[in-house]
Each structure stands twice: as C-alpha cells, then as structure tokens.
Amino acid sequence: MMKICFAALLLALGGCAKPDGARPKLADAGQPAPELRLPKLLNAPLPSLSGWQDLKGKAVVIEFFATWCEPCLDNIPHFNDLAEKFSGKPVVFISVTDESEADIAAFIKTRRLAGWVAPEAGPEVFKAFRVYGRPHTVLVDRDGKVAAFTTPAQVTAEKIEELLAGREDAALRAGDEAGPDPSLLAEFRIALSSGTPGVRSRHDSFIARALSLRMAFDFILGTADRLDLGPGVGQVLDAAYDIRLMVPNGAEDRKKDLFIKGIDFALGLKVKREVREEEVYVLKTAPGGPRGVRRKKDFSDVSFDGVSLKTAGSSFVVLAYHLRERLGLPVMDETREAGPLEYAFSFETRDPKAMDAQLRRGLGLRLDRVKRRIKVISVRKVKPE
Numbered sequence: 001m002m003k004i005c006f007a008a009l010l011l012a013l014g015g016c017a018k019p020d021g022a023r024p025k026l027a028d029a030g031q032p033a034p035e036l037r038l039p040k041l042l043n044a045p046l047p048s049l050s051g052w053q054d055l056k057g058k059a060v061v062i063e064f065f066a067t068w069c070e071p072c073l074d075n076i077p078h079f080n081d082l083a084e085k086f087s088g089k090p091v092v093f094i095s096v097t098d099e100s101e102a103d104i105a106a107f108i109k110t111r112r113l114a115g116w117v118a119p120e121a122g123p124e125v126f127k128a129f130r131v132y133g134r135p136h137t138v139l140v141d142r143d144g145k146v147a148a149f150t151t152p153a154q155v156t157a158e159k160i161e162e163l164l165a166g167r168e169d170a171a172l173r174a175g176d177e178a179g180p181d182p183s184l185l186a187e188f189r190i191a192l193s194s195g196t197p198g199v200r201s202r203h204d205s206f207i208a209r210a211l212s213l214r215m216a217f218d219f220i221l222g223t224a225d226r227l228d229l230g231p232g233v234g235q236v237l238d239a240a241y242d243i244r245l246m247v248p249n250g251a252e253d254r255k256k257d258l259f260i261k262g263i264d265f266a267l268g269l270k271v272k273r274e275v276r277e278e279e280v281y282v283l284k285t286a287p288g289g290p291r292g293v294r295r296k297k298d299f300s301d302v303s304f305d306g307v308s309l310k311t312a313g314s315s316f317v318v319l320a321y322h323l324r325e326r327l328g329l330p331v332m333d334e335t336r337e338a339g340p341l342e343y344a345f346s347f348e349t350r351d352p353k354a355m356d357a358q359l360r361r362g363l364g365l366r367l368d369r370v371k372r373r374i375k376v377i378s379v380r381k382v383k384p385e
Helices: 007-012 070-074 076-085 101-110 123-128 157-165 170-177 213-220 233-238 252-267 316-327 352-363
Strands: 059-064 091-096 116-118 136-140 146-150 187-192 198-202 205-212 226-229 240-246 269-285 302-304 308-314 331-333 341-346 365-381
Touching: 059 157, 070 076, 076 091, 076 157, 091 157, 136 157, 146 157, 146 198, 187 252, 198 213, 205 213, 213 233, 213 240, 213 252, 226 233, 233 365, 240 252, 252 269, 269 316, 308 316, 316 331, 316 341, 316 352, 316 365, 341 352, 352 365
Parallel strands: 059 091, 091 116, 226 365, 269 331
Antiparallel strands: 059 136, 136 146, 187 240, 198 205, 205 240, 269 365, 302 308, 308 341
16 A cells, blocks of 8 residues: 655645755656755766755756555566667666665665655755655656656556657646636536646646546645544545646636536535634643754755654754554644754654653653644535435
C-alpha cells in the first residue's frame, strides 16, 4: 500500500533553501518548475545539484521514492530500463528520497538504480513538487517546464520521447486553449479517470487529469490543519478524476465555491471549510531547554528514515509534523525557536505521555494538549432522502 506523505508536512516544514524569485513555489503542469536543489547525489557526475542551471537543456524525470515503499521497489526494474534505453540522450533520471546517504548507499549496493540518486532531500523539494505519496513522478521538459505528474509505471518510452520533443499533454493544452472568455458564466466537470496524472492550475481555471480529490483540495481549497472525513469518504477522495473548473475573469474568488457545489452535486459530498477550536498538541520549550540543539548559520539538510529524524539546519516545525503523524492530532510549534537548528530525535513511542518524557529528556521540549483555533476541511457523504 502506498504510504502517504500529506501536504501538511510540505507546507509546514520551514528551514528551507531560499526560493528563486523567477520560479513558482509550487509545481503546476505547463509552468516553469520550482527550483530544484539537492544536497547530495549518488551515481551522478555531480556531487550535488545547485539548481536548474545544472540541468540546462535536459529533460528530467524526477521520481520521489523510499526504500520502505513497496510500490517504489517494484518499479525499480522499469525505471532502470528507461534510464538505460535513453542513456546518451538529453534526459536525466533522478530518484529523490529524504533518507540518509548512508542508508541509500547501502541500499544501492544490493538493489541497482541506473539513474542519479538524491538522498537527504529537504522537505522544500517535496513541498514544491506536491508529493502526497510515494512513488510520485514529475516530468520536466527541456525548457524547464513541468510536463506531468505521474507514477514510474506510467512513464513509457513514448512519454520520454514526447518529453524530449517538447510536446505538451494534449488534453491539458486543449482545455487551456478553450479557457475562460468574457461570456463564460461558469463551468465544472468531473469524471472518473485512469489516465496519466496532469494538472494545470491558474487563478481563473483548474484543469486536471487522473487526480485524486485529496490533491485537488490542496490546489483549490488550500491546505488545512486537519481533514475531518466521514464514513466511506476516504475511498471517494482517493479515486482518480478528470476535473475541469473555470470561472470568468473578475470572478476568481468564486472558484472555491463552484468546486464545493460541484462536488456536492456530482459525488454527494458535503465539503465545509471552517475554523474550529479543537484539542491539539503544542510543542513548547521546557524549563532549562532547549538542549541537545545547536544553532546554525544556514538552513541545511533534513533526513528521516521512518524512526530517526536528523537535521543539520532546520526548525522544530519539522519535528512537530512527525509528532503529528504519530499522535493523530495537529501539533503546533510554539517553541519560538525559528532556527536554523541542528538536532536529532528518535521516535520510540506513540504514547503522548511517553513522548512528552522523551522530548524533555532529549531536547528540553515539552508536549502540551490544549485547545487552539485551526483550519479544518470536513467532508461527509450526503444521506439519501
């Protein structure tokens, strides 16, 4: 089963490299790709990647993977075949993970990876390329524009040829060319899909193929602190859909409302955005803390192997996210320690009291359960009358 890496992490994890003002912060099909900085490379002619200038004139296939991800491992032979088939051509295959260099170096001694391998990738990369689960593949053409979001199994030799030739996704391009005009009142369409994922998001339109509603929520409604899902909703949200949403110029602020009403009519889902006062955990500095923490001059690498978190220069927001994954409630960083910070923490328990004790011992931090106002998106199935 695919392990999910939710957008909350990707929006929350501060301590990132400074953004390139000429590039967007989030990836959209048909638009210039966000900056790509990878601190370490294996199997590559470069020790690291400082940005797109290192890949000028090359198409790029970026696969976000992990050694604990079974579908990722299943796709390694296919990915290797493509990398070997296009060896010597202007296309680069990069397997990106947040796992440590030591763990990945040991892994590739027993499981060959034909392309470049980028361990210890920072959370800003996962955020920028909208990584919600692994495997997750992003195709970037030779002009540095995002061509598609997909998975390794759906990347064929024909797709790579199209990428090299600079041919855009015809369905998305056609939809874009038939975009909003002054006479348009509104348009919403949704249909089940099994194609290759692709997204084109603009202020007055949203066109997607084979996209889950979880991902569409993030594009259109923005990331919430918590998704509150009713019975049977998860399966509907995780299915793949073709979506077309358009509003006329001057009515961009109504795009979210049209999307919510369309989902209600087509799928029988009631979607509500609200700010609620709910119980959450807050991460605070304990008396005498923090300890076991070093202040750094620059933001730098973050690695996580499923148990141990290590950062050479980040913030406690990274720690708060991983605590949330284990405790099942939002965790807010209220330490007032902006960073960059160097620290390490191993997640030994899921019990809140034991976790609090471990944080006090290891980092001089504490975990409090309190009420806070948070952003919630609730989704319920409409009951038949």
